[in-house]
Amino acid sequence: MEDNRGNLVVIVAGYPELMKQFIDTNPGLSSRFSKYIPFKDYSVDELIDIFEFICKQYAYHITDKGKTLLKEHIAKLVENKDDTFGNARTIRNIFEKAVALQANRLMGLETLPQDLSTLTEVDMKRCFQNH
Incomplete structure (x- = not known):
């Protein structure tokens, strides 16, 4: 991810609390995943x-x-x-x-x-x- 930072998009999706736990498992992830887009549940x-x-x-x-x-x-x-x-x-x-x-x-x-x-x-x- 770091070597191709300007040419690569990585998207991960999941339940907010589980995604937070995932990002928190490695200190380097939080700096690499800096944009968060919350989605509301469907009606x-x-x-x-x-x-x-x-x-x-x-x-x-x-x-x-x-x-x-x-x-x-x-x-x-x-x-x-x-x-x-x-x-x-x-x-x-x-x-x-x-x-x-x-x-x-x-x-x-x-x-x-x-x-x-x-x-x-x-x-x-x-x-x-x-x-």
């Missing part, structure tokens, strides 16, 4: 937008009832968040779990529906069981 609506963006990326969509359940669940997560709450990472994990559960649901059907890219209320309910 519930922004997290829903992120979920829908991920859906769009993978050609999925969520039903209105599924979206209602998703919003309720995310609101609870945001209200009760702890230091491990992962914002967009949490949303990506929810999407991946919902897709896996949707695949399991479809696998059990005799005939497949025409639309294989819909995440339903059933998928989202199963996704949020045990939470």
